[in-house]
Amino acid sequence: MISLKSIDQSNWEDCIQLKPKQEQEGFIASNLYSIAESKFSPHMKIKAIYCGEMLIGFAMFGIDLDDGNYWIYRFMIDEQFQGRGHGKSAMKLIIEDIWSRDDRTDVIWLGYQPDNEQARKLYASMGFEEKGIAPRGEMLAKYSFR
Template structure:
């Protein structure tokens, strides 16, 4: 019997779920690839254009995602995606990305979404390529820039 896929939702970070989201972690070998959720939430306070969201599977927090219209280039960027080590490889990251991509696509004033990825994060690169992102040749530090045109 095939297991039923749980419902994935994005929720606002509030006082009620703040610590649950802060305590989510990637595996040790992935820590260099993504900023902590605490740093990302702090960034959203000083860059109010950033929209941090908790990723839930039913009522269980499984990850974090943050997107914005970047103040430097006035384009949509997905700044962060992290799925807790206990919940990886279950499709949660892909579904959360699909939800954010659909939210962004409702804004007809733009037609691109950017993100930066460390190429050592092979699973992340593969996910982004499956979703339609392609490398554009730009590199900022360790981050190789990918873009989706729609």
């Protein structure tokens, strides 16, 4: 059973211990950096991803101040828990969380490194459509609620 929980004093240190596979480390900022970033950007929501009582991942999302749309800024499943369908289940919960918010938008955006095939496959399976390369070099993908 996958669930999203708030990150607080009881679990933030465990969240910073989560790690992607070694070959994925260049694809995402550390959870420590992301948690710190969220404290200076109150529009960003951070969530711990659990499988039962086991912490298995991390996500950060929020409304982008430049375009007014929801963006998923960070999404990761710990290396020990990848390949079990947890990423897809957790992404579904994040999409549902965003949809349930009063300030939701009609779309969700995210960006990932173009050579991150695992991310490409996951996001495509969830309905994200690639929209091209951003000036920073990330592949941009859009999910539409319609």
